[in-house]
Amino acid sequence: MSATFTFGSLGDIITISQLVYQLARALDDSRGSSKSYQELRKDLDVFGQILVQLIAAFEMFDSSAWLSNIDTITRSVVADCAGMIKDALDHLAKYDSSLRPGGSGNRVKDTFNKVKWLGEKQNIEELREKLRTGSERITMLLNIASKVSARLDCRTMLSRIDDMDQILKDQQKCYEATANHLEAQLEKSHRKIYYRLDSIQAAVDNEQGGIQMLLLFTKSSLCAVKGVQQMLGQVFQAVLSLHDLVSRTVYFRSLDPTKGLPIILEDALGNVREVPLNWLHSWEGLHDIILHSFENQKGYRLVQRKQYALEDGTTSQELDLRRPFSLRRGMKINMSMIFPGTGSPVCPRCRRGETAGNAREGQYSQCATQGCGFLFMRFELLQQATSQAAMAAGTGSSKQRIELLDEEPSDFCRVRLFLRRQKQRSYMDERDLDRIIACRGTHDHVFIKRAEAEVRRTMRIEAIRREEEERRTASSLQEAPVSQSD
Secondary structure, eight states: OOOOTTTTHHHHHHHHHHHHHHHHHHHGGGGGGHHHHHHHHHHHHHHHHHHHHHHHHHHOOOHHHHHHHHHHHHHHHHHHHHHOOOHHHHHHHHGGHHHTTTTTOHHHHHHOOOHHHHTTTTHHHHHHHHHHHHHHHHHHHHHHHHHHHHHHHHHHHHHHHHHHHHHHHHHHHHHHHHHHHHHHHHHHHHHHHHHHHHHHHHHHHHHHHHHHHHHHHHHHHHHHHHHHHHHHHHHHHHHHHHHHHHSTTTTTOOOOOTOOOOOEEOTTTEEEEEEOGGGOOHHHHHHHHHHHHHTSTTTHHHEEEEEEEEEEETOOBBTTTTTTOOOOOOEEEEEEEEEOOSSSOOOOOOOOHHHHHOOBTOOOOEEOTTTTTOOEEEEEEEEEHHHHHHHHHSSSSGGOOOOOOOGGGGSSSSEEEEEEEEEOOOOOOOHHHHHHHHHGGGGGGGGGHHHHHHHHHHHHHHHHHHHHHHHHHHHHHHHHHHHHHO
């Protein structure tokens, strides 16, 4: 609307004054326009950036029916705000050069634009109101979207949990199926093992039964073999007895009854040993055998010093070791230990005078005490006889010596006690005893008659023993056919 001004009238002056006043006021008010304009531009820029970020945030939400509607509404609101802001920016772009710091350089233009900018306050308020309304709508939509998204997230989480639960259940079923399969396989393996063990046990039982039967058969066979062995032994003994019996008959008896018989040696301890005659070739060989038999026994040192006497068991004649070696087959040799004796007539073992008082010189006497039975011989020689015996013995026999050792006469079964009586002394000199032992073969003929009774007694005992052996042999021959028939 245009107005015509006429100068000179009061109304015109007032109107111009009012316009000047309004212009001055506008100029005064336009001083802060540049700052408000710049702040508005910044607010608009920030709001635009927020809208862009809002759109980007909506892109992050999962797609759903609810969020699709909210997204559509939000996009429409944002589009309206964006259009409004775009129009405002386009409309206010003409003020940019005048309202920016420093202005455009044209003060009149800048002042005019600032004054004109004051007329845009209503538009700016409307713009801000619209922006506020859009912000509230966007805030409300964001809240709704957040709640819906949270609910959807919960549903999604629950769905994922359900899916995971289903997956775990499926895996559990798979594991259970695998475990059942493995258990079935294990049970099947156990059944196979048990079946195999049963078969092995049955085989072992069968083998054990066979072994037991074999053992029983072997045991019975062994018993039979032992029976056969015993029977053969009995037959062998019967044959030997028959052979011995036949050999003893007058028809098959050899001209020499001592053929093949060994030497029987009975030592001073009472031990009887059979020594083949072909083992002996000298008196030293016989001495070595006697020494070996006394090893680790009483009398060993006596035998080692040759302090003993040997006599023929049949004639009781002492063997003269100075003569050449000569022994006959089947000969029995008795051995006696030599000790220096005393003048006491008692038995050297039991010390009972009443049982040994009948002993005579040069003859064996046996103690009559029950449980003793000691066999001993005494010699009582005068000094002159001892000297003659020593002279007959020669100088070579003086090397033998009789020593008093740990052995005693009571330790042996047969001993000889040499005594010597003198007027001046009642004991015997060891040198005289050595000489007597060396020359004892020179006076053996004196004791032959005295020993005849003992020899006859020994022969009777031997005859009784042989008759008993023949009787046992005959009885065994009679029992042998009975055993064979069994």
